[in-house]
Amino acid sequence: xxxSKLLAGLFFCAASLGxxxxxxxxxxxxxxxxxxxxxxxxAEMFAKKAADMTKGKVxxxxxxxxxxxxxxxxxxxxxxxxVQMLAPSLAKFGPLGVKxxxxxxxxxxxxxxxxxxxxTNGAVGKQLLTKLEPKGIRGLAYWDNGFKSFSANNPIKAPxxxxxxxxxxxxxxxxxxxxxxxxxxxxxxxxxxxxxxLQTGVVDGTENPISNLYTQKMHEVxxxxxxxxxxxxxxxxxxxxxxxxxxxxxxxxxxxxxMEESTRYANQIAKVENDSALDAVKKSGKTSVYxxxxxxxxxxxxxxxxxxxxxxxxxxxxxxxxxxxxxxxxPDSL
Ligand code: LMR
Numbered sequence: 126x127x128x129s130k131l132l133a134g135l136f137f138c139a140a141s142l143g144x145x146x147x148x149x150x151x152x153x154x155x156x157x158x159x160x161x162x163x164x165x166x167x168a169e170m171f172a173k174k175a176a177d178m179t180k181g182k183v184x185x186x187x188x189x190x191x192x193x194x195x196x197x198x199x200x201x202x203x204x205x206x207x208v209q210m211l212a213p214s215l216a217k218f219g220p221l222g223v224k225x226x227x228x229x230x231x232x233x234x235x236x237x238x239x240x241x242x243x244x245t246n247g248a249v250g251k252q253l254l255t256k257l258e259p260k261g262i263r264g265l266a267y268w269d270n271g272f273k274s275f276s277a278n279n280p281i282k283a284p285x286x287x288x289x290x291x292x293x294x295x296x297x298x299x300x301x302x303x304x305x306x307x308x309x310x311x312x313x314x315x316x317x318x319x320x321x322x323l324q325t326g327v328v329d330g331t332e333n334p335i336s337n338l339y340t341q342k343m344h345e346v347x348x349x350x351x352x353x354x355x356x357x358x359x360x361x362x363x364x365x366x367x368x369x370x371x372x373x374x375x376x377x378x379x380x381x382x383x384m385e386e387s388t389r390y391a392n393q394i395a396k397v398e399n400d401s402a403l404d405a406v407k408k409s410g411k412t413s414v415y416x417x418x419x420x421x422x423x424x425x426x427x428x429x430x431x432x433x434x435x436x437x438x439x440x441x442x443x444x445x446x447x448x449x450x451x452x453x454x455x456p457d458s459l
Contacts, residue, residue: 159340167391174383232429269395272354277330
């Protein structure tokens, strides 16, 4: 071989190696809600911060609105490594075998975001995330959405108003029991299917933080919304453990920093987003929004707090007691 040809070949190799080295690490971040929700916005913020902090070495591709995977599939995809990052609702970890997460679904267990924060920022929150490790998943953070309210096509003022109604739920046994305690018929289904199920009457009603209700236009196919705020919906940001552990240490550290800042942002905007979604729902005039009186809310509490004890066997009495201790919640003091 001529020397010039050899040199040209070597040059080509070096150039392509250089190009390869510059390829960014891609993180596919899949989620099921709209881009303009607390989770959607926080995911975008993470993508931006990850790019900034790693100086372009990491590219986070965010896939919103179940465009890549629906609820169940996204968990499988994460474990298989087809996507690297998700932020499923805490109500969706039961099918994975980590039932303790359903403690977050217990009705009325958190009086507000502050009470919730004591758990997610404390030992219980940390411990729960470590339970994901044997599943090949690393938990990075908790992101807020907010408090769920019931909607249906009939007015909802008392627990008996949901009797016999088919109510869509996420994949949580606690939520199933919650609906049964109201005499409703729980129907578990993926988030991406809820609008159509409501529209066609496959289900009569549902429960959601208002940001989810509004961005999926569910208020257009539900005549009544009652601001029961009877339960919490938030997220665990999770990554494929093998992928995460395999990142160069400096990059992982930069991403952890990006996550910390995005988490602060997520938890700052959640309430604001839900409040503005509520304003928009009211303005739309498509559904009538009812604020229950103190007595009416108490009736829902009386009907639903027994769910805590009923689900001890599923969630773990110790976990429930630990949450009570962190929040000061007393199930008997209604
Ligand atoms: C739901 O399925 O209702 C929620 O988990 C959707 C979400 O991710 O907020």
